[in-house]
Amino acid sequence: MVHAYVERKALAHSLNDTKTAVQQLHMLASAIVTVIIIVISLLITGLATTKVLVVFTSQLLLVGFMFQNTCKTIFESIIFIFVMHPFVVGDRCVIDGVQYDAEKIYYPNSILLTKPISNFRRSSDMGDAIDITIDVSTSVDDFNALKKAIQLYIESKPKHWNPKHTLLVKEIENVNKMKFTLCVQHTMNHQNYGEKSARRSELVFELKKIFDNLGIKYHLLPQQVHLMHVDMFGNGGMSM
Structure with missing residues (x-):
């Protein structure tokens, strides 16, 4: 309503x-x-x-x-x-790379005529992307289990997500972390930005639960730590 x-x-x-x-x-x-x-x-x-x-x-x-x-x-x-x-009136638009929604900004028509205008309402179902980083030591079996769990979740929400999705490995950085991107497609455009954000938030939270269940984590590389001892009795001594 x-x-x-x-x-x-x-x-x-x-x-x-x-x-x-x-x-x-x-x-x-x-x-x-x-x-x-x-x-x-x-x-x-x-x-x-x-x-x-x-x-x-x-x-x-x-x-x-x-x-x-x-x-x-x-x-x-x-x-x-x-x-x-x-x-x-009511369309969510991006004009010259800037998004306007419920905000009154006046442009001369002669200027708008020369600017690129993206109209969300008139767009078809739109995609979304979530960047994720996991430990490079994650086994292939765990990674396959992660892909399967994501697929099962997306297929369980046919009113929210198109079943077609991709999990793209982007790079391995510093020999300890693997970056990949989950590309999904909404069953709506981004005219209703609040609903779009709510669906994305729910997906991110589900990813967190999947990581916990599979024990997939990310560990920082060992860091070098310097310890210093200052002589509190005024002897002027200092040791490391």
Whole structure:
């Protein structure tokens, strides 16, 4: 019910914004049509000669030259809103590498037209990745058991995860730790970021339980420790 309410609220805002844009476009088109009708009427009735029309047209061109940036912005806005239409109210988007959600930030349409826009709502099911480090001494049998346990968990959550997943070994570092990445695919896109984060958190916690059950750990390399003894009686002596 909450999800339906949020969707209906976003749709209402989207329809309201679209209605406002259409009204503004209608006013602009009406003004242009009115000017054209007046010019044609003056020509038909003979009230305006060709010379007067040339002077009038030259003045319009001068005004257009003076406000060319405004005219360009209006044209680009029309293309952006009614042709490209990359998002609506309520969509979670990443614009130029920055994510915006429930935050009102105003960009001129002419600037948005030149920026890459990622729309989560219009995306298909999206993936996720979890980086993990284990001890390089982990046996092959334990590693295979780890893969099997992860597979069983993911298959037990068909409403949360796509069964296709990969466990990629990235590298062995410092001869004591092995880094790998678990790549999974959600059964949803990242529009609902709270739900996405909750699913990921549950998966990470399940990984922790699997590690505990299999006894898979990570041990640091032995570290060199220096011990110092300071003479507390003021003899000035110091030993290591």
